[in-house]
Amino acid sequence: MSVLIDKPQSPFYEQLLGRVDKQLLHLQDTRGLFLLDKVHETNLKYYMNQVIDKPWNNHFLLSIFVYVEKNSDVKTISNFLDRLNPRFKNLFEVFQINNIIEFDVQTHMYEYLKGTVYREHSNNMRKELLTWYCSNEYAVKKWVKSKLNNKQQIHFKQFLFPTPAYDSRDFTFTKSAKEQAQSTRKSETDAIVPLLPQIRAEGHFRWNQLKRLRQAFLKACEQAKSTNCGLPLEFHYDEPERVGERFYFRLWDKASFVLNHQEQFPASSLKSAYKRTGAYSNENNHYFVEFVKAERLDDDEEAEGLWFMELFEKDVIRMWYQNATDEEIKQKRELLYSWGYGEESLGENPMPFNSRHKGIITSSTFVSRNKDISEGTLFDVEPLYAAVTFGLLAVDIFTTTGARLNELLQISNTKECIRRVKVENKFKFSFYAIPKGRDELEPFYISxxxxxxxxxxxxxxKEHYGTEKIPSVKYRYSRSHLFPNPKPYFFQYYQSAFQNHAIFSCLRFLLHGLNFETQEGEPVVIKTHLLRHAFATEAVQRQGLPIDIVAKILHQRDTGVTEYYSEPTPSQVAQSVSDLHDVISDYVDLDEAVLRSPEELEKELEEYKQQVGVFNNVLGGTCVTAFVCPTKMQCLGCQAKVPQPEKKHELDEVIELSKDMEKRFTVMNLSVEVKKAKAMRKHARNELKEIELIEKYREEQKYEPQIQFDK
Known part of the structure; x- marks a missing residue:
């Protein structure tokens, strides 16, 4: 690799010249491209604002170049800067270090990691410093040695961080951080588990709401085209009775928006908009909406409006900190921290609604750039509809199958993936994916x-692509070597398969505003793996499924991992102790709970030849387990069953039956049987509640809003 005389084209080059090492600025890759030109402006803006005047500026810039050369994404580089730069500030301040030569990793960083200084910092902060420092130190040193010539190696050696003589095994915080993370995960699971049916239902309600908005938007577009009326076109419609609100909008296109806000645009834009040429031609034009207001229909209460409006009003969509003032960044950080996103102690800029995928959540460049001009709130409808549709499918699969993220992203429109069988003249479905740690397809049964x-x-x-078939795209997430050939994956958009951030943002957008808190009052953010933990906990602790069966459902080989996933939450422990106090005198002895060996499972399989079995009709729903019946055919409350509104009458009959059983067993003084009858009634009522939610969102799905145009 050589240093050329030509200078980089980056707009940051002149600002960096004279403030960092010149040879560093002129480093190039093997194709002759300047590494500085390959760094995203987001990372360079942070560097200019937070690092440029620090003693470690050259070290960090070299590290950034190495990340870029390794094709690391913007977020990875941001994480590196967010994790290390604040800690270096801390170290140089507390030890009064004036230059990088005085920095002694064996003393200064060691004292911090031991907790001698900044005792208020968490174990996780210390763990992340050591992890990122060691990873970066090794990667940069390896890159310099393998990519640069001898002369360059000698020069850039001064910008290499020293190798520490210790590792994570020398500190207790590694174990403590792990234990703290597990405790936090269990507290968060505790907040989520009782609400899984409501989470699914709210996802459906919100999808229905955006579907209605999209219908109104498309009708307004048709009205504008067919009548050739001038824009903006004002319209409104009423939400169903459950919502009880009327929403008001304006329909715009790019040209009409410019011409109605002439004082905000240059003459060249006005001319193009008037003639509808260039960026305002029919080919480049598009419709978008302005949300004006929401009002209640039947009372004087304050209208809530669309659940996601505050995300646009507070401007926390996408990479929100770009072009923001320090005060604006501070305010938005505090807001996002209050919602549970990011760690305040790290001073990071969380981006929970940045999908990093074209067409998902984020509005067009024109709408985003001019959002502050309008009186109301501007946004594109289609990116939001796409986000909630993908988010709805993700929520459903995570909460009903316990699937992992990479298993979700494997779902494709192929015969090898989506399979169906006919049972009692009805089709039943499953999808096949390769679980973590395996190399063969395994089934995931779905309702x-x-x-x-x-x-x-x-x-x-199909609507997005305008085709009858879903196009094939390359798989882009982890273990991609297992999927070398393009497939028609369901989680794709704009000819590109989803990665993790797209799923994360869709989930957060769909469920935004639902308040989940731990018992300590800490906000809980819905995450994909948290839903997996919640599914396991629900199955084992609330529904009583054996751990080995749940391990099969979760496609886990190690039942010890399943035990951790499904450990009882604090609330469940408290409730269990209370229940135990009530019934302890009713039992002569308690059998020790043990895991069954494969031989015992095989024996049980033979004993239960008349097991419920996958897709069979059961009380109040349909069974979706292919394994030995986990509850020995006690189907009420079983996590392996999907409640169906069509079978609501069966649950009503169970409730009446349980009342009769309770009376009979009370007369017979059989207290344990009385409790079983009460439990039967409780499970039936819980399933009826879930069925009621299903009926409500199914009913709203059929609701057709009446669109009213005001001109």
Whole structure:
């Protein structure tokens, strides 16, 4: 690799010249491209604002170049800067270090890691410093040695961080941080588990709401085209009775927006908009909406409006800190921290609604750039509809199968993936994916409801691409070597398969505003793996499924991991102790709970030849487990069953039956049987509540808003 005389084209070059090492600025890759020109402006802005005047500026810039050369994404480089730069500030301040030569990793960083200084810092902060420092130190040193010539190696040696003579095994915080993380995860699971049915239902309600908005938007577009009326076109519609609000909008296109806000645009834009040429031609034009207001229909209460409006009003969509003032960044950070995003102690800029995927959540450049000009709130409808549709499918699969993220992203519109069998003249469905640590496809059984959502996604993609078939794209997430050939994946958009951030942002957008808190009052953010933990905990602790069976459902080989996933939450422990106090005198002895060996499982399989079995009709729903019946055919409350509104009458009959049983057993003084009858009634009522939610969102799905145009 050589240093050329030509200078980089980056707009940051002149600002950096004279403030960092010149040879460093002129480093190039093997194709002759300046590494500085390959760094994203987000990372360079942070560097200019936070690092440029620090003693470690050259070290960090070299590290950034190495990350860029390794094709690391913007977030990875941001994480490196966010994790190390604040800690270096701390170290240089507390030890009064004036230059990088005085920095002694064996003393200064060691004292910090031991907790001698900054005792208020968490174990996780110390762990992350050591992890990122060691990883970066090794990667940069290896890159310099393998990519640079001898002369360059001698020069850039001064910008290499020293290797510490210790590692994570020398500190207790590694174990403490792990234990703290596990405790936090269990507290968060505790907040989520009781609300899984409501989470699914709210996802459906919100998808229905955006579907209605999209219908109104498309009708307004048709009205504008067919009548050739001038824009903006004002319209409104009423939400169903459950919401009880009326929403008001304006329909714009780019040209009409410019011409109605002439004082905000240059003459060249006005001319192009008037003639509808260039960026305002029919080919480049598009419609978008302005949300004006919401009002209640039947009372004087304050209208809530669309659940996501505050995200646009507070401007925390996408990479929100770009072009923001320090005060604006501070305010938005505090808001996001209050919602549970990011760690305040790290001083990071969390981006929970940045999908990093074209067409998902984020509005067009024109709308984003001119959002502050309008009186109301501007946004594009289609990116939001796409986000909630993908988010709805993700929520459903995570909470009904316990699937991992990479298993979700493997779902494709192929015969090898989506399979169906005919049982009692009805089709039942499953998808096949390769679980973590395996190299063969395994089945994940899904309900008819899940299949309907998959069909919604398929319809969305066909409309998006304007084709009868979903196009094949390359798999882009972890273990991609297992999927070398393009496939028609369901989680894709704009000819690109999803990665993790797209799923994260869709989930957060769909469920934004639902308040989940731990018992300590800390906010809980919905995460994909948290839903997996919640599924396991629900299955084992609330529904009583054996751990080895749940391990099969979760596609885990190590039942010890399943035990950790499904450990009882604090609330469940408290409730169990209370229940135990009530019934302890009713038992002569308690059998020790043990895991069954494969031989015992095989024996049980033989004993239960008349097991419920996958897709069979059961009380109040349909069974979706392919394994030995986990509850010995006690189907009420079983996590392996999907409640169905069509079978609501069966649960009503169970409630009446349980009342009769309770009376009979009370007369017979059989207190344990009385409790079983009460439990039966409780499970039936819980399932009826879930069925009630299903009925409500199914009813709203059929609701057709009456669009009223004001001109």
């Amino acid at each position: 008819e409801q899940t299949m309907k959502i998959i069909q919604l996604v398929a319809k969305l993609l």
